Amino acid sequence: MRAVVFEDYQTFPALTDVEAPEPGPGEVLLKVAGAGACHSDVSVYHTFEKGSPGAQKPPFVLGHENSGWVERVGTGVSERIKIGAAYLVYGPIGCQHCRQCVQGKDTYCENAATMPYQAVGLGRDGGMAEYVTVLAHHLVPLGDADPVSAAPLADAGLTPYHAIKRALPHLQGGGRYALAIGLGGLGQIGVQILRALTGATIIATDLRADAREQAEANGAVTVPDGDDQVEQILEKTHGRGIDAAFDFVGAGSTIATAAGAMAQGGALSVVGIGSGTHEFSFFTNPYESYVTNTYWGTVSELWEVVDMYRAGQIRPQVERYGMEQALEAYRRLEAGEVNGRAVVVP
Ligand code: NAD
Ligand code: ZN
Numbered sequence: 001m002r003a004v005v006f007e008d009y010q011t012f013p014a015l016t017d018v019e020a021p022e023p024g025p026g027e028v029l030l031k032v033a034g035a036g037a038c039h040s041d042v043s044v045y046h047t048f049e050k051g052s053p054g055a056q057k058p059p060f061v062l063g064h065e066n067s068g069w070v071e072r073v074g075t076g077v078s079e080r081i082k083i084g085a086a087y088l089v090y091g092p093i094g095c096q097h098c099r100q101c102v103q104g105k106d107t108y109c110e111n112a113a114t115m116p117y118q119a120v121g122l123g124r125d126g127g128m129a130e131y132v133t134v135l136a137h138h139l140v141p142l143g144d145a146d147p148v149s150a151a152p153l154a155d156a157g158l159t160p161y162h163a164i165k166r167a168l169p170h171l172q173g174g175g176r177y178a179l180a181i182g183l184g185g186l187g188q189i190g191v192q193i194l195r196a197l198t199g200a201t202i203i204a205t206d207l208r209a210d211a212r213e214q215a216e217a218n219g220a221v222t223v224p225d226g227d228d229q230v231e232q233i234l235e236k237t238h239g240r241g242i243d244a245a246f247d248f249v250g251a252g253s254t255i256a257t258a259a260g261a262m263a264q265g266g267a268l269s270v271v272g273i274g275s276g277t278h279e280f281s282f283f284t285n286p287y288e289s290y291v292t293n294t295y296w297g298t299v300s301e302l303w304e305v306v307d308m309y310r311a312g313q314i315r316p317q318v319e320r321y322g323m324e325q326a327l328e329a330y331r332r333l334e335a336g337e338v339n340g341r342a343v344v345v346p
Helices: 039-047 147-154 158-171 185-197 209-217 229-236 252-260 299-310 323-334
Strands: 002-006 014-017 027-036 065-073 086-089 131-135 139-141 177-181 201-205 242-247 262-270 290-293 318-322 341-345
Touching: 002 039, 002 323, 014 323, 027 086, 027 147, 027 318, 039 323, 065 131, 065 147, 086 147, 139 299, 147 185, 147 299, 147 318, 147 341, 158 185, 158 242, 158 262, 158 299, 177 185, 177 252, 185 201, 185 209, 201 209, 201 229, 229 252, 242 252, 252 262, 318 323, 323 341
Parallel strands: 177 201, 177 242, 242 262, 262 290, 318 341
Antiparallel strands: 002 014, 027 065, 027 131, 027 341, 065 086, 086 139
């Protein structure tokens, strides 16, 4: 079958032929409906060196945002998993036995340090192919909802949802302000989730004017890029500052912008893996404010994200690419030319 393969560190992926996988015990073979191209993949194949934090060992098929139809099941899979039905795939895979994994919180696996990292499309073969094998209990049913535009929900939906849920207490109480920086795959869905879950004023920014316009259509007010960005953000909060900021870039400059606009007691969530750093000390930050990073999400949160999708509260904006155009999707992602999320439809 055709597949997009991460062959070596700091090497653009290859579109090549690989053998179709077979489902092992407890696994399902999915015929892929859609596989989203996430910016983290660019870090995996372009930025990370062998041994650097976050680096995954090649080779494997890329694609960690996947949906598809069940083609075949391995031994021991429940009859409730229906052949031909459409599902979304939870990507993180922990040991499956610790306190966290048995709750579907694979990102918090207590044995991660002593295991090879094996998430779908990030260590083990992913969905940028005609078929992928996944754990049956990591499937979330999509019912009759469109499986192709659902694919990004597996990461570009789940990751902002998880970050926003953790920060929700900061957005309750009325008169609250949220900030979203970086309005690509994650950021656009993040704005939709903030709109659906809170009444907060959503302030959003991106280098790209078209991304800002899209965020406005999703219910945000925007500020352009520029040296006076912090002042512009503060003005939109009438001087109060931001109660919960979500940095979907994570560069030094974006963290500084978010930190510079925080309210007392506010929370800054660094979601983007731009490797920026931030000084935190008693006098350099608003009193009783928080800085956190967040990583992906849990199985039950993915069920919640699918509910919001089926209810029309999340509407991923997708560009569709055929398998033979899959590498073009990554070229456009690197160049900052994708609107919303590029999804490969094999
Ligand atoms: P994307 O390429 O789709 O979108 C990034 C957006 O940020 C683009 O619209 C771009 O114009 C904008 N941008 C870039 N630099 C900027 C700057 N300095 N100021 C303002 N806007 C800027 O990327 P994505 O797939 O949405 O991923 C976003 C980030 O989140 C990446 O770093 C990715 O690796 C990371 N990520 C983290 C997790 C996690 O679990 N924490 C999960 C998925 C992705
Ligand atoms: Zn575990």
